[in-house]
Amino acid sequence: MARGRLRIYLGAAPGVGKTYAMLAEGRRRADRGTDVVVGFVECHDRHRTLALLDGLEIIPRRTLTYRGAEFTELDVDAVLARAPQVVLVDELAHTNIPGSGAKKRWQDVERLLDAGIDVVSTVNVQHLESMNDVVEEITGVPQRETVPDEVVRRADQVELVDMSPEALRRRMAHGNVYAAEKVDAALSNYFRVGNLTALRELALLWVAGKVDDQLARYRDDHGIEGTWEARERIVIALTGGPEGAALIRRATRIAARSKGADLLAVHVTQSDGLSGSRPVQLARQREIIENLGGSYHQVVGDDVPSALLEFARAVNATQLVLGVSRRGRFAQVLSPGVGVTTTAMSGSIDVHMVTHEQAHKGLKRPVRDPGPPSRRRIGAWALSVLGLPLLTLLLFQVRTRLTLPSDILFYLAAVVGIALVGGLWPAMFTAVIGFLLLNYYFTPPIHRITVAEPENLIALVVFVLVGIGVSAVVDRAAKRSREALRLHADSEVLFGLAGNVLRGEHAMGSLLERLRETFGLISVTLLERPDPDSGWQIVATVGGRPCTGPEDGDTEIPIADDLALALRGRTLAASDRRILEAFAAQAAGALRHQRLAAEAEKTRPLEAADRMRTALLSAVSHDLRTPLSSAKAAVDSLQSSEIDWTDEDRTELVDTAAQSLDRLDRLVANLLDMSRLQVGTLGIAAQPLAPDDVVPRALDEIGPSARGVSVRIPHDLPAIDADPALLERVLVNVISNALRYGPPDRPVLVTASTHKDRVELRVVDRGPGIPLADRDRVFLPFQRLDDRDNHTGVGLGLALARGLTEAMGGELVPEETPGGGLTMTLSLPIHPGD
Secondary structure, three states, X not given: OOOXXXXXXXXXXXXXXXXXXXXXXXXXXXXXXXXXXXXXXXXXXXXXXXXXXXXXXXXXXXXEEEOOEEEEEXXXXXXXXXXXXXXXXXXXXXXXXXXXXXXXXXXXXXXXXXXXXXXXXEEEHHHEHHHHHHHHHHHOOOOOOOEOHHHHHOOOEEEEEOOOHHHHHHHHHOOOOOOHHHHHHHHHOOOOHHHHHHHHHHHHHHHHHHHHHHHHHHHHHOOOOOOOOOOOEEEEEEOOOOOHHHHHHHHHHHHHHOOOOEEEEXXXXXXXXXXXXXXXXXXXXXXXXXXXXXXXXXXXXXXXXXXXXXXXXXXXXXXXXXXXXXXXXXXHHHXXXXXXXXXXXXXXXXXXXXXXXXXXXOOOOOOOOOOOOHHHHHHHHHXXXXXXXXXXXXXXXXXXXXXXXXXXXXXXXHHHHHHHHHOHHHHHHHHHHHHHHHHHHHOOOOOOOOOOOHHHHHHHHHHHHHHHHHHHHHHHHHHHHHHHHHHHHHHHHHHHHHHHHHOOOOOHHHHHHHHHHHHOOOEEEEEEOOOOOOOOEXXXXXXXXXXXXXXXXXXXXXXXXXXXXXXXOOOOOHHHHHHHHHHHHHHHHHHHHHHHHHHHHHHHHHHHHHHHHHHHHHHHHXXXXXXXXXXXXXXXXXXXXXXOOOHHHHHHHXXXXXXXXXXXXXXXXXXXXXXXXXXXXXXXXXXXXXXXXXXXHHHHHHOHHXXXXXXXXXXXXXXXXXXXXXXXXXXXXXXXXXXXXXXOOOOEEEEEEEEOOEEEEEEEEOOOOOOHHHOOHHHOOOOOOOOOOOOOOOOOHHHHHHHHHHHOOOEEEEEEOOOOOEEEEEEEEEOOOO
């Protein structure tokens, strides 16, 4: 059976009309004769959406009971039994009620697709898994229902349902999205213009990525390798040289002229992973390209033009930016170079050759292998000078027993041995001297530099050529072996350095200490010059006496114009430069990370204050207005001369005004205490208190609603060390919260007991409780976990209660009540005298 096809309407924000679009698509297909049913649709009492259901067959929902309440879910089995051609299923990211079978609705949709049924569904961009944290950061609202991006990407069709922020806000103001009583709160919070604009951009970018994936898949399926200029993509080829910044800026100007062009930088490194790379330069250029909105990539390939073009074609690039070769003009005559070769092979990709200051100035010669240690080279020359006469003497004594080919083999063995010990030049010297000795002592006529027979001349010439060739091969193999060992050591150092980055170890001191230990240095100092006219300043140092300037060190590693590493202890070899630059680049990154963290730490209190201020204004605009309005209405009524109030009416109005003003007084007191907690100016006057004396005073403060509270506190509990006024405020807030959420027929229970050196007061209710994941959120200011009661304060009660408790040296911890509900445990220290 063929798998069904999935079509998804992706909404940029709630209320843009994705459900309406889904139903309109269903009606269109039904009008064409397709068997369409409605599996699950949420219309939210929107009349125009409800009207589209007329004439469509609706599969009855499945009813489930969970925690005493009834819920309806998509009945997958009923849809499978009905076996329509197309089913409409709303809210793809929905989490099913326990007992539904599948945990998520998208898993139900997968069952329908596997059964060969086409599905039309909806989802909002904020419910995509990859967007979850971004949307929460933008809107301040966490999204608990998510769907994996891959599920949506696998859809056969994804259609964006979009609407400008202004149009969506007008829809809401007209009552076409939410009920009238919720419109003001929605417009001032989640549906602000900035939030909607950001969500719209996220949706457009996500859909653009989906389109790119579809285009790439189509090109792969049809074997299309040529460039399709559906979108401008500019690739910059970086070598790690100083011209990289100029190439990036030129490419950025080209991209600016092609609005919407993508900018990609690529560096081709050879298969050894190190050859030709300049970590410091590449790190700076990567930072530049990312700051300009582009992306940085690194590919491996020994043939640079082929690797570069392969990458460009893979990303469907339309333009390629390269720098003019730094090689000298004579070198370009011998070899055309990367730029010319790439241009010749580019095909339909436009290539821009950008000139720069380093053009034609010649490449910096690669670091040559120093060869064997000097001791071994001296030994090889000694073997050649002393060993050849000795070998000649021995062979001359047995010349009647050996033929010329045997003598040649002995001399060839000497050449190979000396090549292994001392390298190429001693071996070549040995081959030439061996040729002369063989000619003089073993080739007729003896003791003359002449050769009588052509065969002997050929043998001697071949000996010299073979000796030189074998020496070169042996020397090259030895060099490769030394290079392999050095690269292995370098790779281990880089692996450790990369491990630090992956583990998040950005500490400057540990990084510099690792560099010092790796190369056995006395001290490593990171220096910075704030401006060109000032001197160098020490940013960080490890080891012995630090360097006060780059010139004080034995080795200097420039990182930027204003940043350098100075190493003291010994002069490091040029072959170590690449590893040093890797450490330098990481040091620059660690410094940048350290300063960003410091800046973030400075702004954190400002962000907290800003969040507090925003939440306060939002809460005060509503919650303080209610008691003020009630009190004002009561006073205005009392002042009215048009109505003849009875004494009972006047008493009732005065009580209403008094209760409203008392409520306003409590709200203002909570706000003032919270502000004192925030700035650390709350005064604490701790004294010994009996728990059974404090709780009754708190119940009196709560008023008549506290009659349903059951108090079971033993009289023999030790005294606690606390501020009586603050503890009373804590108990008032905690008990009031329990009364607000507990059922009327199940009284709130207040108990107490001792545990080690503390007294624990427990406020137990039988309300709905709080999920484990939300227990920390209830202590955040201006937070409520439901909308049942939106007129009971600004959401400071529990936040203030915990803050006051901790200020007195106690703890306030929420726990689950056995059998359902919430238990708030208030733990305070026992007074030292008890």
